Structure formats: structure tokens, C-alpha cells
Amino acid sequence: MDCIQQTNIGGTNDGHCQLRLVDFEGHINHISHETLGLSRKHLVVRRGKPFKLTLRFHGRSWNPHSEGLVLEVWLGSLSERIPVQFSDTQPNPQHWSANIHPGSVHSESVTIYICSPVRSSVALYNLLLHKETRQSRSTYAVGSFVLLCNPWLKDDPVYMPQEDQRQEYIKSDYGVVFMGTNLNVCQRPWSFGQYEPGVLEACLKLLEVSPQHLNDKTRDYILRADPAYLSRVVCAMVNCNDDLGILLGKWQGSYESGVNPTEWGGSADILRRWVSSNFSPVRYGQCWVFASVLCTVMRVLGIPSRVVTVFNAAHDTDANSSIEEFYSSTGEKLNLSKDSIWNFHVWVECWMRRPDLSAAFDGWQVVDPTPQEKSAGIFCCGPCPVAAVQQRCLRAPFDTPFIFASVDADVIRLIVRNGQVVGRTVDTERVGKVIYTKGIGSDSPENLTPAYKMKKRAQPVCTARNFSYCRSAVVSSCQTAEIASSPEEPAPGLEVSLKIKGKQSWGESIWMSVTVTNNLGHSRVLVEHLNAQIKEYNRSPQESFWEMHKEVHIQPHQTLTLQHTIPASEYESVLAAQNIVNLAVVIKDEQTKERVMHAQEFNISSPQISMEIEGGDSLHIYKEHTVQVYFTNNLTKTLDGAVLTVEGSGLLKGKHEARLAHLNQGKKIEKTVSIMASSLGTKILMATFSHSNSPTVMSRSYHKVTITA
Structure with missing residues (x-):
């Protein structure tokens, strides 16, 4: 001084x-x-x-x-x-x-x-x-x-009344991201790292190098009192599409020039890399990485935030709230639509009052930093009131139509043969099948689906003419309209459903059942086509790896259940651990040519890597602890070129590996490492297993530890 x-x-x-x-x-x-x-x-x-x-x-x-x-x-x-x-x-x-x-x-x-x-x-x-x-x-x-910001103070727009909520959504530096599919939900921990050295300073620097600040410092300083403004600035800065943002997105191809998004386990390393590189974008991010970094920054700034996963999230490029999917007459999904459905998509909810709207739209707001569509000319999305999505007040700012379609669009499946549509089904339940966030004080999911979605029935729809009613929170005054866009159709002559049995695990056969109902008063000869394709969570399927065709005889008004199995040997050589299976069935009436179909997508749980920490999971700062990490080959074959890798931000420097030329059935590969933490909070150990028979990581496991003084 x-x-x-x-x-x-x-x-x-x-x-x-x-x-x-x-x-x-x-x-x-x-x-x-x-x-x-x-x-x-x-x-x-x-x-x-x-x-x-x-x-x-x-x-x-x-x-x-x-x-x-x-x-x-x-x-x-x-x-x-x-x-x-x-x-x-x-x-x-x-x-x-x-x-x-x-x-x-x-x-x-x-x-x-x-x-x-x-x-x-x-x-x-x-x-x-x-x-x-x-x-x-x-x-x-x-x-x-x-x-x-001060969520402990009642007059602050981010005030949150419950102490357990403030502890979870502001002070906790540990989170869980839900991934996979709604049929087999997986979870991975994430270290938000707001107590790591340099993280708060990186968050302040993010505000200083934003376009809003560089263009008009005084105006930006004044507007930073508003959490809605802050959330839009930070949302745009988490991706680098328009500015000096933190992360560069990449969803396919090689990641050799950066870090594969699946390898990140926390925000601190990403933020520090960004600052130390003089604000060059960190390579690479995908939706859960973008969302988790945004959650870190918002918690640091004092805005309560949580990471949210939407299973079967629609990406509606033409803004018509419907997604078209095309299938061949034998059940192979075709890449013919610009719209898509991601098996999971991750965004953030931030808690704040919305004085620009009404009290009905206070509370959780969707903020999505994954660069998909532009909002007011920049790649950001939100803050969009969750209540506006549920109440279908689609003119409420910001970006409500896009968020609404993500969780509530209809799926129109079209069967195509020789360029002609020969079958059509509408699925009103698939999109936004379930919406999860981490429970308060628990790793178990909290189901947020009812907060986003009403049941499919007559619901209020806010148009330009009646939006003023929603601003006044008189939601019941909004026009009502049926969601179904077409007149009621007669019951189909055939119905089909496809069900996957249990949660699928790597190395085990895939069991499924197909249920077919004949609603007509005469017997029929049917052909059943089943098709399985590999896909990644955010893209269309690749070519088929398994198919089956079978003739079926069904009696008048009969319901048949057909059982099928895909042996593990059919998928082990082509399916990576993080891949998803698209399974479809098409039933065709040989005489009338009527076709009906159903489809399911599911993931297969990868084998687990075991981690045992000397002294348990609550560790003392600045004290060394030994960790034993091992993977056992429970498959039916020898795995060549086995590699076991261990890393952990804030616990270990760099990556530590064990290698074996051949890992025989029933044998294990192991690695012992010493860890020591230099800061308090929750840290994440991550271990991966790969082998030369597979082009990608076969298994990835996590272990959280709590560092105490």
C-alpha cells in the first residue's frame, strides 16, 4: 500500500x-x-x-x-x-x-x-x-x-432461498454429467474446480476480453449487474465461434491436435490453458464440456447453476418443431434429414429473477453454450425460462422455440422404397424422453422432465397476439390448440413395438422382443425385418452390422411376441465402448404391402476399471496417498496391446501408464500411483483402458476424492 x-x-x-x-x-x-x-x-x-x-x-x-x-x-x-x-x-x-x-x-x-x-x-x-x-x-x-452476485441476499436477483440448494448450486465444486441413452443412463463426475488456483481470475478475464467489454467498457460494466446479461456474455464466450472464447468444438475426425473431449474431467485445466495461451481456444469440446465449463464460471460469479442432460434432444434446423427420420424398407436408417436427435445433450440451468418478463418466469433458465444456432447474431442460447418452455410461451426471450423443440418436438419416421414413402409413423414421446440433473447432496439423478413438459394434450400456445398475457403471468388466457397437426386417423391394421431387455453390458448378448398386433379379422403373412447399426450420440448411424429377415404368420386379432438375440461376437469387433446401437424393426404385410416400424437406440455398458485408494476417499491436503488401479479382462478373447492410463487434475502430474503386449482372458493389468492434492475440494481420478484390437478407448472409469484440511 x-x-x-x-x-x-x-x-x-x-x-x-x-x-x-x-x-x-x-x-x-x-x-x-x-x-x-x-x-x-x-x-x-x-x-x-x-x-x-x-x-x-x-x-x-x-x-x-x-x-x-x-x-x-x-x-x-x-x-x-x-x-x-x-x-x-x-x-x-x-x-x-x-x-x-x-x-x-x-x-x-x-x-x-x-x-x-x-x-x-x-x-x-x-x-x-x-x-x-x-x-x-x-x-x-x-x-x-x-x-x-449474492444468492444469500433476498434482494439480489439470484437469491436462492434454501441453504442446501446454495451449497449444491454455488459452493459445490463437484458435479455429475449424465450420458448414454435413456435405456442405459451412464454418469461421469466432473470437477468444476472453482477453488483451484487461477480459476476465479480466469473467469474475470473472460469478462474483460468479451466483445461486449472490448466494444464499450462502460456500458458492459453497467450491464454486469444483470445476471441475464452476464449469462449471455459468458455463454457466448465459452465457445470460440465469435470471439476469444474458451473452447473449440469438434465432433468427428481426429483429435490429435488437441484433447479428445472424452478425456476432460474438470474445468480448471481448461480455463488455465486458455489464459496461459493468451486466449487461444482450447481444443476440443463437446456439449458436456461446454456446459460444465459454463457452470463453473457462473458458480464463480455467484449465479446458482446446474448441469442438465436431455435424453433424445432434438436439433430442429427448420424451426417446425418436428424431426423427420428416414428408414429403408428393411429397417436401415438413412442419412437424409438435416434435422437430428442427439441421444443426449447437455446444457446449463441458471437461477435468477426475470424482471424483463414476469414473476411466472423467474427461477431456472436454460443457458446452452454449445454452438448450434445463432441468437441475435452470436453463438449463444438463453437464458430461456424453463417455465416458458413448459407453458409453450414461445415468444419469451431468449431462444424459447429452439429449446422447446429440443425437448418436445414430434418425430416423424418415414419408410422409403425406390424414392417413395411407403410407410409413416409419428412418435410424440421420444424427444425429451427424460431430463436429468444431479440430485442435491447425491450422485443420483433428479428428474426434471415435468418442469419442461406437460402431457401431450390441449396446451396453451403463446403467439405474437397473446404473448402479453404471458408477460402478466395469466397463462390460462393463452390460446389453446391441439399439438397434433393432422386429423385423427383410423387405427392401423398392424401395430409393432420393439423392446430391449435389461441394460446391455459389454461382452454379453443383446436380447430384444418384437411385439406385433393384427387388428384385422383375417390371418396375414408378414415379413419381419430387423436391422442394427452403429452410431455416435450426435450423428446418424453408420452401415449395418447385423440384420435379420423372417416370415411370420399371424391370426385374426392376434398379438405375437418374437424373441431375438444379437451375440456379442457380432458387435465386439465393430462397436467402440462409447458407441450406440440403432435397432429398428419393419413389419410388412406381403399382400397389402402395409408397413409399420419401431426403433430404439441404446448403449452398451463398458467394462469397469477398479481404483482402490489407501486411506479411503477422504484425503488430507499435501499428504501422499497410494492408489491401486487395475482392469480385468472378462471377455472371451485375448486383448493385444493393452494400455491402462491414470490421470487426475489437482492430484497427479501428467498421465501414468501400464502396458502389456497380451492381456489374456481372466488376467489383469494394473498400475500403482501416488497422489497428493495441493488445494481443497473434490478431485476426480480418471482411468482408461484401450487395446490395439479397437480403434478407441474400450473403458473409462472415474473415482472422486474429497480433500480436507
Whole structure:
């Protein structure tokens, strides 16, 4: 702390009372403001809540009767003077204040309680102190502090009433991302890492290099008081499509020039790489990586956030709220549609009030940083009120039609033969089949589907004409319309359904049943076509790896259940552990040529890697612990070129490998490593197993550990 300016006004400065030291009372303030561990460099406090600093003098003691104290806060070119007053009354949360409580003045020190307005901007502030007499003024650079949103304060737009929610959605540095398919949900842990060194500073730097800040610093500083504005800025900056953003997306091809998105386990490494590279994009991200990094930044800024997975998320490119899928007459899915359905898609929900709308749309807001479509000219999406999606108020900002289609579009399946459509089915239940987030204080999923979707029936639809009713929260006044766009059709002569039995595990046969119903009063000769294709979660299937054709005789009004099996040997050589199977059945009436179909997509659980930690899963900081990692080959064949890899951000430096030329059936490959954490919080150990018989990683496992003082 240096004296940077001393001004004499009409007299001399006696110099007997000089400011020697400013104590920011970091530990006490950080505990009081729920910011302990966020930064080792800055005082971090929350808006609308007083924090204290202590001034220490040398020479004679400070005389409050002849020497006034004035604080001055600076944010860019914006500043405000705050006279220091003697008062122990509750500060007005709408204005800056600086108070000295009775008993806080001592012979060589004074403690000041500073409170910011509850709608202050999120930023790094600079603080000056002026010591003024009638004859002179001395000005000191006191230092800087970081101001964050305050979900503990009722007047803050991000106020969250329940303490267990605040602990989960603000303070927790550990999350779970749900992946796979709705038939076999997988989960992977994620370390948000907000207490890792440099993470808070990276989040502040993200705001400083955003286009909004670079184009107009003053306007950006003012607007940062609004969590909706902050969420749009951060959302666009997490991807690098329009700016100096953090992550470059890549969904196919080689990842050799960067990191395969499946290898990331936390946000801290990504944010630090971005800063250290002078804001070059980190390679590479996919939806769960984009979402998890966004969740980290929002939690750091003080906005409650959670990662959400939509299973069977529609990507509606033509904005008609329907997805067309094309199949051959033998059940092979064809890549003919620009629309698509991802088996899972991950975005973020942020908690805030929406004064631009109405109280009906306060609460959780969808913010999706994966670059898909532009919103107001930039690649971001949201904040979109979850309530607006459920109530079909599609004109509510921002990007509600796109989010609505993601969770509630209809799927139209068309059977094509020789360029002609020979069969058509509509599935109103597939999209948004289930929507999950991590439960509070638990790794189990919380089902959010009812918050997004009403049952398919007459529902309110907000149009340009009636949107004003939704703004007034009179949702019942919105027009009602049937979702079905076509008149009711007669019952089909044939019905078919396909069911996968149980959760499929690697190395086991795939069991399925096909149920066929003849609704007519005469017997029929049918042909059953079954087709299985490999696909990745976000793309169309590749060529078929298994198919079956069979003639079936069915009696009048009879229901038949047909059992089928795909042996493991049929998929082990072509299917990677993270791939998904698209399975379709087409039933054809040989006489009438009527065709009906059904399809299911499912994933196969990969073999597990075991990790055993000396001393359990709660570890002491700065203490070494031994971890035993091993993989057992339970398949029916020898795996050549076996590689077991272990890594963990904040626990291990680099990757540690074990290799075997041949891993025989029933044998195991193992690796022992020593881990040590240098920061508190939850850390993730990740292990992968691969072999030369497969082009990709066969198995990936995670283990979370809690680091305590």
C-alpha cells in the first residue's frame, strides 16, 4: 500500500497521521461472504453485504473530529465517493456505504464496514482512500476487491432461498454429467474446480476480453449487474465461434491436435490453458464440456447453476418443431434429414429473477453454450425460462422455440422404397424422453422432465397476439390448440413395438422382443425385418452390422411376441465402448404391402476399471496417498496391446501408464500411483483402458476424492 497522491489545500499537511497499512481481513470476510478458497490474490465479497477492512496508522492517532475519511470505488472510468460515517445501523442495500461502528476506533487503527448496492456489477474494483482536513487531502491506493452476485441476499436477483440448494448450486465444486441413452443412463463426475488456483481470475478475464467489454467498457460494466446479461456474455464466450472464447468444438475426425473431449474431467485445466495461451481456444469440446465449463464460471460469479442432460434432444434446423427420420424398407436408417436427435445433450440451468418478463418466469433458465444456432447474431442460447418452455410461451426471450423443440418436438419416421414413402409413423414421446440433473447432496439423478413438459394434450400456445398475457403471468388466457397437426386417423391394421431387455453390458448378448398386433379379422403373412447399426450420440448411424429377415404368420386379432438375440461376437469387433446401437424393426404385410416400424437406440455398458485408494476417499491436503488401479479382462478373447492410463487434475502430474503386449482372458493389468492434492475440494481420478484390437478407448472409469484440511 503506497501513498500515490498528497494534495495541500490552503495550508500544510502536518504529516503526523499517516496511513501505514490496510488489512483486508481476508479470512474473516471470506468466511462471512461464503467465498473462502475462491482466490489467493484478491479479497472476494458478495454484493449487498458489508465487508470490513482495518486502517492502521503511524505517528499520532487519527482524529475523526478534524480528519474526514472518504472511500472512492473505481470500476473502469466509473467511480463513486463514499463518505465514511459513524453508524451501526443496517446499511441501505441500494447505495454504497462505509460505516465505523462504535468501539471500532483504537489508538492506531480504525475498522470500516463497506457495503455495496445489491445491484452492483460483477467485477474487480479498485479502492482509494482520501484523508481530508480543511487544509489538505492525502490519497492512498488501498487495493482491489472482487464483487460477486449474492444468492444469500433476498434482494439480489439470484437469491436462492434454501441453504442446501446454495451449497449444491454455488459452493459445490463437484458435479455429475449424465450420458448414454435413456435405456442405459451412464454418469461421469466432473470437477468444476472453482477453488483451484487461477480459476476465479480466469473467469474475470473472460469478462474483460468479451466483445461486449472490448466494444464499450462502460456500458458492459453497467450491464454486469444483470445476471441475464452476464449469462449471455459468458455463454457466448465459452465457445470460440465469435470471439476469444474458451473452447473449440469438434465432433468427428481426429483429435490429435488437441484433447479428445472424452478425456476432460474438470474445468480448471481448461480455463488455465486458455489464459496461459493468451486466449487461444482450447481444443476440443463437446456439449458436456461446454456446459460444465459454463457452470463453473457462473458458480464463480455467484449465479446458482446446474448441469442438465436431455435424453433424445432434438436439433430442429427448420424451426417446425418436428424431426423427420428416414428408414429403408428393411429397417436401415438413412442419412437424409438435416434435422437430428442427439441421444443426449447437455446444457446449463441458471437461477435468477426475470424482471424483463414476469414473476411466472423467474427461477431456472436454460443457458446452452454449445454452438448450434445463432441468437441475435452470436453463438449463444438463453437464458430461456424453463417455465416458458413448459407453458409453450414461445415468444419469451431468449431462444424459447429452439429449446422447446429440443425437448418436445414430434418425430416423424418415414419408410422409403425406390424414392417413395411407403410407410409413416409419428412418435410424440421420444424427444425429451427424460431430463436429468444431479440430485442435491447425491450422485443420483433428479428428474426434471415435468418442469419442461406437460402431457401431450390441449396446451396453451403463446403467439405474437397473446404473448402479453404471458408477460402478466395469466397463462390460462393463452390460446389453446391441439399439438397434433393432422386429423385423427383410423387405427392401423398392424401395430409393432420393439423392446430391449435389461441394460446391455459389454461382452454379453443383446436380447430384444418384437411385439406385433393384427387388428384385422383375417390371418396375414408378414415379413419381419430387423436391422442394427452403429452410431455416435450426435450423428446418424453408420452401415449395418447385423440384420435379420423372417416370415411370420399371424391370426385374426392376434398379438405375437418374437424373441431375438444379437451375440456379442457380432458387435465386439465393430462397436467402440462409447458407441450406440440403432435397432429398428419393419413389419410388412406381403399382400397389402402395409408397413409399420419401431426403433430404439441404446448403449452398451463398458467394462469397469477398479481404483482402490489407501486411506479411503477422504484425503488430507499435501499428504501422499497410494492408489491401486487395475482392469480385468472378462471377455472371451485375448486383448493385444493393452494400455491402462491414470490421470487426475489437482492430484497427479501428467498421465501414468501400464502396458502389456497380451492381456489374456481372466488376467489383469494394473498400475500403482501416488497422489497428493495441493488445494481443497473434490478431485476426480480418471482411468482408461484401450487395446490395439479397437480403434478407441474400450473403458473409462472415474473415482472422486474429497480433500480436507
